[in-house]
Amino acid sequence: MSPRPLDVAHIRKDFPVLEREFDGKPLVYLDSAATSQKPQAVIDAVSDFYANHNANVHRGVYGLAEEATAMFEGARAKLARFIGAPDSSTIVFNRGTTESMNLIAHSYGRKFLKEGDEIVLSELEHHSNIVPWQFCANATGATLRYIPADENGILDLSGLDGIITERTKIVSVTGMSNVLGTLLPLRELADAAHAVGAVIAVDGAQLVPHARVDVTELDIDFLTISGHKMCGPTASGGLYGRRELLEAMDPFLGGGEMISEVFHDHATWNEVPAKFEAGTPNIAQEVGFGAAIDYLEALGMDAIRDHERSITTYAIDRLTDAGARVFGEEDVEVRGGAVSFAYKEMHPHDLATILDEQGVCVRAGHHCAQLLMRRLGVPATTRASFYIYNTKEEVDALVEALAKAEDVFGF
Amino acid sequence: MSLEELYKEVILDHYKNPRNKRDVPDAPLSCHRNNPLCGDEITVYADLSDGVVTDVAFQGQGCSISMSSASMMTEAVSGKPAAEALAMAVEFRSMMAGEADPSEDEFGELVALKGVVKYPIRVKCAVLAWDVLQEALQGAGEAAGAQPHAL
Numbered sequence: 313m314s315p316r317p318l319d320v321a322h323i324r325k326d327f328p329v330l331e332r333e334f335d336g337k338p339l340v341y342l343d344s345a346a347t348s349q350k351p352q353a354v355i356d357a358v359s360d361f362y363a364n365h366n367a368n369v370h371r372g373v374y375g376l377a378e379e380a381t382a383m384f385e386g387a388r389a390k391l392a393r394f395i396g397a398p399d400s401s402t403i404v405f406n407r408g409t410t411e412s413m414n415l416i417a418h419s420y421g422r423k424f425l426k427e428g429d430e431i432v433l434s435e436l437e438h439h440s441n442i443v444p445w446q447f448c449a450n451a452t453g454a455t456l457r458y459i460p461a462d463e464n465g466i467l468d469l470s471g472l473d474g475i476i477t478e479r480t481k482i483v484s485v486t487g488m489s490n491v492l493g494t495l496l497p498l499r500e501l502a503d504a505a506h507a508v509g510a511v512i513a514v515d516g517a518q519l520v521p522h523a524r525v526d527v528t529e530l531d532i533d534f535l536t537i538s539g540h541k542m543c544g545p546t547a548s549g550g551l552y553g554r555r556e557l558l559e560a561m562d563p564f565l566g567g568g569e570m571i572s573e574v575f576h577d578h579a580t581w582n583e584v585p586a587k588f589e590a591g592t593p594n595i596a597q598e599v600g601f602g603a604a605i606d607y608l609e610a611l612g613m614d615a616i617r618d619h620e621r622s623i624t625t626y627a628i629d630r631l632t633d634a635g636a637r638v639f640g641e642e643d644v645e646v647r648g649g650a651v652s653f654a655y656k657e658m659h660p661h662d663l664a665t666i667l668d669e670q671g672v673c674v675r676a677g678h679h680c681a682q683l684l685m686r687r688l689g690v691p692a693t694t695r696a697s698f699y700i701y702n703t704k705e706e707v708d709a710l711v712e713a714l715a716k717a718e719d720v721f722g723f
Numbered sequence: 724m725s726l727e728e729l730y731k732e733v734i735l736d737h738y739k740n741p742r743n744k745r746d747v748p749d750a751p752l753s754c755h756r757n758n759p760l761c762g763d764e765i766t767v768y769a770d771l772s773d774g775v776v777t778d779v780a781f782q783g784q785g786c787s788i789s790m791s792s793a794s795m796m797t798e799a800v801s802g803k804p805a806a807e808a809l810a811m812a813v814e815f816r817s818m819m820a821g822e823a824d825p826s827e828d829e830f831g832e833l834v835a836l837k838g839v840v841k842y843p844i845r846v847k848c849a850v851l852a853w854d855v856l857q858e859a860l861q862g863a864g865e866a867a868g869a870q871p872h873a874l
Contacts, residue, residue: 662786691764
């Protein structure tokens with residue numbers, strides 16, 4: 313049965329910021345890959361927590377603390393169900409993907425990797441899925457290898473056998489590129505990793521907001537989740553990890569809550585996931601994130617993906633017709649709604665400023681993906697990224713604004 | 724001509740016809756930086772001859788503001804004593820911070836970049852070449868044992 317299509321006009325009413333105007337022009341927000349806008353239900357969930365339920369979690373013996381704990385743990389259970397995790401104990405709450413990647417690289421990587429081992433990444437990766445692995449490699453003597461991309465940003469998987477080998481201990485790849493929207497074949501990569509005895513981590517920052525993900529079906533070992541990219545508050549989200557791996561790993565941050573007993577010179581650890589949640593957590597933010605998950609589930613991830621296919625196809629067609637060069641895959645079956653492009657001779661900074669004057673918000677720069685920028689052979693790209701509240705009319709506004717930019721620069 | 728018009732004409736002219744944009748592989752002074760607002764990168768080359776800045780050139784890829792500012796910078800500091808070039812960099816940054824308002828007489832074409840003050844994030848693009856020049860000149864000063872300027 314096909315999912316009920318998104319009623320975008322109705323959805324837009326849930327997002328108060330979309331009412332804003334800049335210099336009399338309506339806000340055309342095309343930067344959801346940077347951060348998504350928040351529906352009133354999420355804004356209310358955070359306010360309501362502070363107004364009516366605020367207390368620290370896991371500690372208080374009084375009613376208010378029990379409420380706060382139940383709400384926090386309720387959000388954890390929601391996230392577990394949302395991504396097909398077996399239970400809540402496999403979900404670590406933290407500030408999102410960057411923190412989670414550092415956690416895996418530190419707590420798994422530094423403990424289990426040694427000289428001669430290899431870590432496989434891809435050239436599409438965001439810096440948050442490169443730099444922590446550089447730290448790990450420097451500390452352990454392991455080496456980094458990359459699945460290469462070509463000058464259009466297309467990943468070359470043909471040589472995978474030579475890259476994922478018996479020396480590989482970790483494969484860490486994006487589920488969806490933040491620059492090109494590319495969807496990687498995660499199950500295939502998981503199987504390749506497991507065949508050589510390696511674990512696979514997936515950067516889910518862009519993927520989880522935009523498509524249904526089931527960690528059990530995909531058979532992946534780690535998945536990072538960024539709440540703020542899926543209608544949740546900033547500094548919400550966390551990490552899914554296979555239970556036996558989380559139990560075997562070293563802690564990440566040390567402090568309260570993650571311990572069992574503390575002596576003068578050593579400590580013992582709490583059970584997972586608490587072992588990885590030192591200090592007072594981002595309680596209100598994760599409660600807000602739970603409300604975001606509810607909001608997206610009501611819309612349906614399949615309907616969200618359908619809308620994205622449709623608007624991304626429209627955007628790629630209109631941009632190409634207007635003379636832009638769109639990077640990456642054209643086929644929306646293998647890509648999502650982050651669309652990076654070059655427009656004639658114009659530098660992305662100049663383009664983004666002129667677009668801003670028309671109320672259109674896009675992102676200009678490296679998008680934290682300098683390896684990919686070098687592969688594409690450009691100093692920077694302009695990126696428009698679409699989400700549940702974007703319309704075809706907004707794509708039209710983007711294309712009109714490009715024409716205006718051409719007027720100003722007269723190339 | 725309004726500031727807006729001046730801004731557009733002068734900046735576009737220097738962007739499309741940059742002055743002194745070339746590689747200088749054996750430049751005695753050179754310095755490279757990326758713009759923290761990512762997407763621009765620049766190398767500035769120079770020589771100091773009896774304390775006078777000569778052979779100023781730049782190379783790089785970037786937006787109209789970063790590249791035109793670099794082009795204007797090479798013309799503005801060429802032939803000036805190092806101390807004066809550095810003072811100009813300070814004055815330029817003040818102008819971009821909205822703290823100084825030099826006239827066209829005092830500052831020449833550089834006043835066209837005053838328009839960038841309206842776009843705070845683009846100020847980083849405008850000052851990039853000047854920051855790199857300053858780093859190159861101060862590096863030379865320290866190497867020669869000169870007192871670092873209190874800037």
